[in-house]
Amino acid sequence: MRIEKNIEKEFNVFSKDYTSDMIGCVPHYSKLVSAFTSYLPKNFIPKYILDLGCGNGNVTSKILQLFPESNFTLLDASQEMITLCKARFKTYKVKYVKSYFNDYRFKSDYYNLITAGFSLHHCDSEEKKSLFKRIYKSLKKGGVFSFSDLMVNKNKPEHSKLLKEWEAFVNRNFPDGEKWEWLMEHYNEFDYPDDYTDQMQWLKEAGFTIINLPFKENYWINIQAVKS
Numbered sequence: 001m002r003i004e005k006n007i008e009k010e011f012n013v014f015s016k017d018y019t020s021d022m023i024g025c026v027p028h029y030s031k032l033v034s035a036f037t038s039y040l041p042k043n044f045i046p047k048y049i050l051d052l053g054c055g056n057g058n059v060t061s062k063i064l065q066l067f068p069e070s071n072f073t074l075l076d077a078s079q080e081m082i083t084l085c086k087a088r089f090k091t092y093k094v095k096y097v098k099s100y101f102n103d104y105r106f107k108s109d110y111y112n113l114i115t116a117g118f119s120l121h122h123c124d125s126e127e128k129k130s131l132f133k134r135i136y137k138s139l140k141k142g143g144v145f146s147f148s149d150l151m152v153n154k155n156k157p158e159h160s161k162l163l164k165e166w167e168a169f170v171n172r173n174f175p176d177g178e179k180w181e182w183l184m185e186h187y188n189e190f191d192y193p194d195d196y197t198d199q200m201q202w203l204k205e206a207g208f209t210i211i212n213l214p215f216k217e218n219y220w221i222n223i224q225a226v227k228s
């Protein structure tokens with residue numbers, strides 16, 4: 001498997017065996033997806049939900065089980081991923097947007113819940129800062145922004161320790177070593193993870209006052225921020 005030219009093409013190809021690849025390549029993937037529904041505030045019933053970088057819909061699918069009557073907007077740069085979601089969520093109230101985050105005009109004061117599963121590490125630090133501000137404006141008061149991701153700075157010394165543990169995990173699941181080789185090509189070309197402490201600070205600067213880490217296993221983390 002070789003990497004493609006850009007995110008859109010890369011994920012069009014990645015979409016083929018997406019869920020099994022994620023389970024085999026991302027430590028704690030299932031728990032990090034479950035985190036989107038396990039730690040929501042009590043009596044929280046979001047009417048309008050936006051899933052940023054929906055992929056094949058694993059995060060949306062979890063949320064739909066809890067809130068089948070809600071109105072969903074699913075955004076992704078990859079047409080193949082959107083096509084998979086369209087087939088998966090035929091009977092629900094779902095709108096689709098094929099767009100890069102940077103090109104998307106967020107509705108103001110509109111969403112009750114905005115989610116992003118493993119999609120923000122494709123944005124560099126400046127893009128994340130700008131996105132957090134746009135997400136804050138797009139949420140209604142009491143709205144929740146929840147995102148799960150790898151959160152580590154590639155330039156910090158602890159990064160090499162993470163890579164060793166991660167490699168052992170992937171090679172246990174795909175022993176021929178090819179998947180790890182492809183993953184590292186993908187990681188070097190498309191992934192810009194940031195430390196969770198930096199991201200918490202940027203969320204604060206965007207206006208969020210309640211910021212929690214409901215799930216954290218090393219650098220595999222879910223952050224939940226509330227617009228109070």
Ligand SMILES: C[S@@+](CC[C@H](N)C(=O)[O-])C[C@H]1O[C@@H](n2cnc3c(N)ncnc32)[C@H](O)[C@@H]1O
Nearest residue numbers: 011053054055076077078100101117118119122
């Ligand atoms: C690793 S997948 C995550 C999919 C799903 N949310 C999950 O948790 O399994 C990342 C998704 O984000 C999309 N994506 C990455 N960067 C993006 C960007 N800048 N704008 C829009 N979509 C993007 C990719 O096309 C891909 O479908």
